[in-house]
Amino acid sequence: MEQKIKIYSELRKNESYIRDKFKNCADILIRPMRLGNESKVDCLIVYIEVAVSNMMLDDSALGKMINHFWESSSYQIQEFVQNNSLGIADVRKLESMKDVLSAVLAGNAVFFIDGYDKAMKISSKGYPNLGVSEVESEKVLRGSKEGFSDSVKTNSALVRKRIRDSRMKVEEKTTGVRSKTMLQILYMEDLVQEELLENIKNSLDEYRIDGIFDSGMLEQLTDKTWYSPFPQYQTTERPDRAAMEILNGKIVLLCDNSPTALILPSSFNGFMESSEDWFHHFEMTSFLRILRYLALLVATLLPGLYLAVIRFHTQILPANLILSFAKAREGVPFSSVTELIFLELSFELIREAGVRVPGALGNAIGIVGGLIIGQAAVSANLVSPIVVMIVALTALGSMVIPEEEFASAFRLLKYIFLFLGGYLGIFGIVLGIYLTISHLCGLLSFGMPYMLPFIKKVPRCDTGEGILRIPFQKRWQRPLYARWEQKIRLRKTSVGEDEGRDLKEGQKQEEKNS
Incomplete structure (x- = not known):
């Protein structure tokens, strides 16, 4: 040996x-x-x-x-x-x-x-790599433009650049019997929960495999609920996002040869947040978050609701609108379900082609291809104009979701709701919503409920998590992921009467919860 x-x-x-x-x-x-x-x-x-x-x-x-x-x-x-x-x-x-x-x-x-x-x-300069470059998939108007590279050492240095504290630990592991890929586990020693850290380390040691070449392979191997379309890891290519999550008590997993970091545990609400949410004023950020949740509903339910209404529940719409729908469908040889599936799959093909074609040509294919195919299908009486509009709104809604992998889960659910609405009507839509919410409420990400903070083990209302963003000066508690004894993240060095009252109220609530 x-x-x-x-x-x-x-x-x-x-x-x-x-x-x-x-x-x-x-x-x-x-x-x-x-x-x-x-x-x-x-x-x-x-x-x-x-x-x-x-x-x-x-x-x-x-x-x-x-x-x-x-x-x-x-x-x-x-x-x-x-x-x-x-x-x-x-x-x-x-x-x-x-x-x-x-x-x-x-x-x-x-x-x-x-x-x-x-x-x-x-030690030498190591293998060639792309180096630090601008983030492509998580564009922001305000905040750092730096993105992770393919080198795990460079990536941990970018996080260390933002958290210059000896309590931030970087543990190294090697995975892959033949590839011997280096992994790094980043966490704050005094914030992370020990059971969570041990759970993650045990999950990494649970399998032996020839090689790991990207964090996505690692993610699929360690998923506990492997059959769920919803990701149990949150991904990011931004060092500032990774640093913020570490300060929330979460753990960041870096994989060599991958520019994508894994953040765990993850939550439904975390996938709906953007990296710049804490850089903008709270009123605008709250409005944008509400818009994202509405976009998620549109991307998932709109095709199914359309089919449920025109096939089973026409009485809930005004007569003029129903007549307009019927006139638009004159001459269309397919059923409404077939028509909608045909156009949805056509847009999925255009989306995939735009991703695979390099450079500006990919964007042009996505825009021009959608316009040409939609107009040609309407002119040929293959689909009705209202269906083109519904498919376009659905596609826009899925693009608003900040996390692409999370949005992909709802792109798949869209087809399930489409069939439920097309063949069972509103009853099918309600049944699908009930099953989806039940599945989400039962999901755990390394022992933490997936629907945090909507499902809370301890009542805490001022951590800043949720659909509405509270003012930054009021965000004095850390989320539930951090240790309870380290939950206070914001203190005033000199407080006046009004500010002191707010802080005392928070301390009273803290004593009550403990």
Whole structure:
């Protein structure tokens, strides 16, 4: 077993083992050298060519060390490596060949020296990555424009840049038997609930798999309610959003090679919030949140309600409107259900094509394609104009939802409500709403109710969570995810009579709840 193989003090044995393991790996360079001014000492450097391309330059730590060794004796070199090597850079001593292989494959350089039974792992710039760029999927008018990159180290540094507190912990784990993908768990030590943290760690260790290449694969493996279309993880590409959720007592999971962070536990209300909600004034933010919830209802229920009304409950509409609907459907050869499904699937095709086509051409396909297909279908009497309008409103409603994966769940539910409304009428719509709400109320995200804060274990009304956003100065409590003893997040350093009264009322409520 690799974990039992120690590093030999004889360099030739180490070199033989390394060359055998990396046989036919042209991207991994094994460079022997002899250093010292009088009696030479044999050394060996192993690294991935692209990841450590600058290792021999004068401005690199390893390059400076090797240049120093050229003028040292073999005894001085060994003494320096044994006693002072940890001070030259981000260096760690390795004691087994398994650690050596893992360090090389992680993009680091490993340095061997003859007569020394340990190796030195010297961190380098690592694998190539895209770097920090602007967020594409979570556009905001106000707030940071930085987005996560493909490097997990860079991503955790972007969060650390916003939370400069030693109580924010970053734990590393490796997953994937063959890919050995690095994961990082970020949390505030004094805010996170210990049971939640242990639950998440156990979920990560529950499966063994060949490789994890994106946080989405990790999300699907650790979903407890795997059959539910609703995501149990909240995703973000914004470091500021991740930092805000950490301060709420949540945990952020970063996966190497993925620019998307996972926030857990998640809640229904959290998916409906935008990153900039706390940067705008509370009146406008509350209005926008109400608009998002209305858009969610439109995206889910509007096609089913239309079918229920025109097929079963025409009496609830004015006579002129019913006659207008009937006139618009003259000459359409399909039933109203078939007509609506045909146009909905056509718009789904246009949406998917717009996503896959790169650049500005994708946006043009989405806009022009929708207009052309809708107009052509109406002209050919395949669909009625009112159906085109309903499908367009439904598509707009789904686009208003900030979280794309959350919106996708309601895009699927839309077809269920379409059939329920088309064949059972209003009774089918009510039945679908009842089943959906029952399912949502029964969902748990790592032990926390999915419908928080609408379902509360402890009555707390001033955390700022919910459809309406309270003024920032009144948001003095943390959400339920944080520890109870750390629930106060906002204090006044000097309070007047009115402000002090508000704070005392909050403290009284705190004592009452506890």
